Amino acid sequence: MRLQFTVNSRLCEADDVWEGESLLFVLRERLGLWGAKNACEQGECGSCSVVLDGVLVCACLVGAGQAAGREIVTVEGLSDDDGLDPVQEAFLEAGAVQCGFCTPGLVVATHELLRRHPSPTDAEVREALAGNLCRCTGYEQILDAVRLAASAGPARRAE
Amino acid sequence: MDFFVPRSWADALAAKAEHPAAVPLAGGTDVMVELNFDRLRPDALLDLSRVEELQDWGHDNGALRVGAGVSYTRVIDELGKLVPALAMASRTVGSPQIRNRGTVGGNLGSASPAGDAHPPLLATGASVEVASVRGSRVVPVEEFFTGPKRHVLEPDELIYAFVVRPAAGPQQFSKVGTRNAMVIAVASFALALDPEKRSVGTGIGSAAPTPLRAKPAEEFLEGELASGALWDAPRPLPERLVAHFSELVASAASPIDDVRGTAAYRRRALAVMARRALGWAWSEYQRS
Numbered sequence: 001m002r003l004q005f006t007v008n009s010r011l012c013e014a015d016d017v018w019e020g021e022s023l024l025f026v027l028r029e030r031l032g033l034w035g036a037k038n039a040c041e042q043g044e045c046g047s048c049s050v051v052l053d054g055v056l057v058c059a060c061l062v063g064a065g066q067a068a069g070r071e072i073v074t075v076e077g078l079s080d081d082d083g084l085d086p087v088q089e090a091f092l093e094a095g096a097v098q099c100g101f102c103t104p105g106l107v108v109a110t111h112e113l114l115r116r117h118p119s120p121t122d123a124e125v126r127e128a129l130a131g132n133l134c135r136c137t138g139y140e141q142i143l144d145a146v147r148l149a150a151s152a153g154p155a156r157r158a159e
Numbered sequence: 160m161d162f163f164v165p166r167s168w169a170d171a172l173a174a175k176a177e178h179p180a181a182v183p184l185a186g187g188t189d190v191m192v193e194l195n196f197d198r199l200r201p202d203a204l205l206d207l208s209r210v211e212e213l214q215d216w217g218h219d220n221g222a223l224r225v226g227a228g229v230s231y232t233r234v235i236d237e238l239g240k241l242v243p244a245l246a247m248a249s250r251t252v253g254s255p256q257i258r259n260r261g262t263v264g265g266n267l268g269s270a271s272p273a274g275d276a277h278p279p280l281l282a283t284g285a286s287v288e289v290a291s292v293r294g295s296r297v298v299p300v301e302e303f304f305t306g307p308k309r310h311v312l313e314p315d316e317l318i319y320a321f322v323v324r325p326a327a328g329p330q331q332f333s334k335v336g337t338r339n340a341m342v343i344a345v346a347s348f349a350l351a352l353d354p355e356k357r358s359v360g361t362g363i364g365s366a367a368p369t370p371l372r373a374k375p376a377e378e379f380l381e382g383e384l385a386s387g388a389l390w391d392a393p394r395p396l397p398e399r400l401v402a403h404f405s406e407l408v409a410s411a412a413s414p415i416d417d418v419r420g421t422a423a424y425r426r427r428a429l430a431v432m433a434r435r436a437l438g439w440a441w442s443e444y445q446r447s
Contacts, residue, residue, distance in 0.1 A: 001162060019162035019204060020194045041195040043188055043257055044341055058256045060195060061187040065162045066208050109255070130340030131254020 003068045007031060008077025014064075023067045024048045024059035027074060035075035035104045046132030049105040050074045056112040058131075075104035078111055087111050090149035091142075098136035106132045110146050119150055161203035168212040168290075171317060174205055176292040179314035181205040185213075185228055186260035188253065189269045205317075213264065213319070223325050224288070227264020227318045234263065242323060244279035244330035244349045251275055251334050254341055264318045267303065270310040270369075277304070277370035278349035278362030279332055285323035291315040297322065304369035328352040329443035333432040334364075335420075345420040348408065348432040352440050357381065357390055361433075366412035366425045373411035376433070380404050393445045401434055408433035 003014045003026065014030040022041075027033045027050070037047035041060045048059040051073040059074075078085040084092070087110050097103050106129060113120055113128040120128065125146050134142060163181060165171035175181060181203035184190050193199035207213055213228030216238065223241050225234070231249035235258070239246040245263070252258050252275050266276040267287055280300045287298045289312055300321070303310050312318070330351045336342030347364035359380045361373040383400050384390055414425035 019160040020200070022191055022195060042192040043253065046254065046256060049256060055259045056256055057260050061191040061257075061260060063162075063184055063187055063191060063194075063204065063206060065164065065204070066184070066187065066206055068164075128255055131256045 001065065003064060005067050005069060006071045007033065008073055017064050019065060021064040022060050023050070023052075023062035023064055023072070026064045026067070027059060027072075033074050033076055036108075037101055037104060039101070043131075044133070045102070045105075046109060046129075047102050047105040049108045049132065051108065051112055056109060073108075075108050078107065085111070086152050087114065087145075087149045090152065091145045094141050094145035094148050096137060096141040096145035098134075102132060102134040102136075106134065106142060110149060113146070114150055118153070120146070160201065163203060163205045164209060165205070165207070166209055166211075168210055168319070171205065171207060171210050172290060172292050172315075175317050176315045178203050178205070183207055183268060183317060185262045185265045185268075186230065186257075188257050188261040189265060189271075207264075207317070216320075218325075219322070221324070222322050224320050224322045225263065226320050227267070228262050229264075231258035231261050231263070241325040242279070242283065242330075243326050244282055244332045244351055245276060245323075247330075247332035248275045248279045248334070248347070248349065251332070251336075251339075251342070251344075257341075263321060267300075267310070267318055267321070268312075270304050270308050272304075272307050272367060272369055273344045273347075273365040274370065275334065275344060275347065275364065278347050278364040279330070279351075280321060280323070281362030281370055281372050282349040282351040282360035283323050283326070283330065284351075284360055285321050287321050288319045289316045290319045291317070295319065301372055307368050324353075326351070327355040329440035329447070331436040331440045333436050335428045335432065343419065346412075346414070346425040346428045346432070348429055348436055350433070350436040350440050352444055354390055354444065357385060359384070361408060361411075363408065363412050363429060365419075366414040366429055368413070371411065373408040373433075376404050376407035376411060379407055380437075393441070395445075396437070396441055401437055404437055405430040405433040 039045045039047045043058040043061045050059045163174045182201040184204045185207045213226040216225040231252045234249045263276045266274040285300045332349045334347040335345045344365040346366045349362040351360040359377045409426045409430040414422040
């Protein structure tokens with residue numbers, strides 16, 4: 001089937017999409033957006049987190065056809081210019097990136113958290129990121145990064 | 160493979176009647192996993208995510224009717240006071256990403272013995288409204304499950320909503336797993352006290368081929384609360400009463416050994432959860 005949707009404010013089209021395909025596959029293999037990572041393919045790890053019509057989802061669990069006509073934001077779309085988004089900067093500054101595989105998903109999830117709760121408590125951060133697994137950092141630096149991004153305030157943070 | 164995208168409930172029922180083998184797809188948290196892992200190759204998918212009627216909830220003759228497409232996140236945010244045990248269970252589902260997409264209707268459709276929504280629906284005496292082009296029918300949740308991942312739906316039927324009485328008293332849900340997030344229940348338990356009807360409801364998850372009620376435990380507690388006039392003059396429950404209730408809950412289950420836990424552990428966990436849930440719910444009732 002042929003699909004049309006908006007990805008990072010750009011109208012995109014994908015052809016010959018198999019009906020059982022996931023949104024993640026379309027993003028990575030048909031649109032060349034490799035930010036959302038393909039790891040568990042069962043919603044357990046959060047590394048394919050994207051925002052679908054304003055809602056944080058695992059792209060691997062969204063049917064490609066379910067995304068037709070909808071608006072998707074991937075990690076590639078968080079910054080409006082070529083630079084980094086403040087959440088990404090905070091991850092770098094706090095040393096929250098090791099192998100980097102989980103980072104895009106965590107950045108998207110953090111972005112979505114701070115949009116809803118600009119000054120989250122630690123409990124809220126842990127709850128909001130509970131669906132994103134990291135096997136390197138032990139999470140402490142990730143929590144530091146979220147606190148850092150939150151303290152930078154909404155003025156610095158691109159919506 | 161076909162991909163059907165009905166925009167209305169009538170179109171969804173018509174599509175299901177014409178293609179009974181089409182697999183309904185809502186939040187995708189179960190079905191997409193099966194597709195991704197090559198375990199499911201249906202002739203067709205029936206995407207229900209654009210059927211607006213399934214996204215609604217409302218009151219109907221004193222009952223609450225919740226569309227099958229309402230996500231766990233919305234149950235938590237919008238229905239917490241009306242269905243507290245279900246909202247508690249919803250908070251334990253997966254992760255924010257999963258709760259944003261997963262639906263109670265999908266949980267019923269998957270009919271896993273471990274489905275988190277099932278014990279609260281059982282404990283609160285909920286029913287499932289199912290429909291086809293032939294008409295609709297209402298199935299009590301306790302008659303809905305027929306085996307592991309099996310239910311009473313006919314091939315042309317779809318789940319429309321669940322219907323439940325809004326909470327009249329304290330409700331609790333408890334679940335045992337290896338961590339807080341992303342956990343399939345090793346065992347779970349829900350309890351609903353209804354001071355208006357003077358009734359007790361229970362639901363057991365992940366400890367039998369289907370989710371089930373612990374009816375002997377319900378009857379025992381109802382009897383004790385009535386004979387001790389405890390509804391009208393609530394005082395701390397005698398330890399022997401609580402212990403016997405929790406034993407009756409544990410013995411209502413028929414658990415198995417599997418990768419998530421042993422049968423003996425599940426029974427033990429159920430007794431502990433039943434005791435705690437009753438303690439929490441009764442304390443709340445005493446305070447109210």
